[in-house]
Amino acid sequence: MDQNHSTSSILTESGTNELEIIEFHLEKQLPEGGTKRCYYGINVAKVREVIRVPETTDYPNAQPHMIGVFSSREILTPLVDLAGWLEIPKANGIQSKYVIVTDFNRMTNGFLIDNVSRIHRISWNDVESPSQFLEAGEQDCVVAVVRKEGRLIMILDFEKIIADINPELSMEKYDVTVDRSVNLNQKMVSKRNAKTVMVVDDSAFIRSLIQDTLSSAGYNIIACKDGGEAYEKLMNIKGSADAEGVPVSELINAVVTDVEMPRMDGMHLVKRLRDMEVFRDTPIVMFSSLMSDDNRHKAMSLGANDTITKPEIGRMVSMMDKYIFDLDD
Known part of the structure; x- marks a missing residue:
């Protein structure tokens, strides 16, 4: 070489x-x-x-x-x-x-x-x-x-x-509880308590940072270590929603996924989900260290709602609020 x-x-x-x-x-x-x-x-x-x-x-x-x-x-x-x-x-x-x-x-x-x-x-x-x-x-x-x-x-x-x-x-420096741009009043935290976000990342280090940030703001979290595990869990959620006769949004409200992961990468996960009617409107945000303009264009063309580059973890809560509650970012 x-x-x-x-x-x-x-x-x-x-x-x-x-x-x-x-x-x-x-x-x-x-x-x-x-x-x-x-x-x-x-x-x-x-x-x-x-x-x-x-x-x-x-x-x-x-x-x-x-x-x-x-x-x-x-x-x-x-x-x-x-x-x-x-x-x-x-x-x-x-x-x-x-x-x-x-x-x-x-x-x-x-x-x-x-x-x-x-x-x-x-x-x-x-x-x-x-x-x-x-x-x-x-x-x-x-x-x-x-x-x-x-x-x-x-x-x-x-x-x-x-x-x-x-x-x-390091993103570890970020603390959502002292971020004045994030609404942490009791009413908003209670609203988030009723919502569940799936976090998908193969790095235990990054996964725990995202999980801590979102859960500190009130969101419930389902954590997955790769796209394959996320897809399996989402299929189980779909099965539960079908069995209970409720929309899938009663059980899962958004997905935050990395791009590069074992078994199934984030781009392929987005493509698979958007091919299914039941997940067509589920908010999906891609969170990656590789979010170049080209990758952002790919993610959006496959159906992602938005993208974040990994140092921008401070935007995560307001972005979830935007897509789950239709609030301005």
């Missing part, structure tokens, strides 16, 4: 439930002196380029595992020691290594890796949730697992890594 490979020309079609991942490696130093290759992956859509290790400048009072900063296309970019953050013992020396430069959540970051292998085009159906391999928790840094040629490729939660290294930029 070209060490300066640009990914801007790689796009996946709307609602096809496919993605492209870049497979990369970290070499783990073993106690007896040998090395073991560890396989990881990242969605191509998050990658600006892969480069040789650039010249870096030390940054005062830097977070642990931040090697320094460098200039990437005139943008000051932190270089993160990925193996160090993952607590993988490694050999010294970085000159033979590479850097994956990412561009999402309106931030540019560099991650030090040992090598890049190739790009795989795969179906989200073939992307497995890590919960069967690991006990999922908020500290999990793996959001999905891909099996390729007898090896397991771990898809890392780069949002969590960046939030850990740049706590000042």
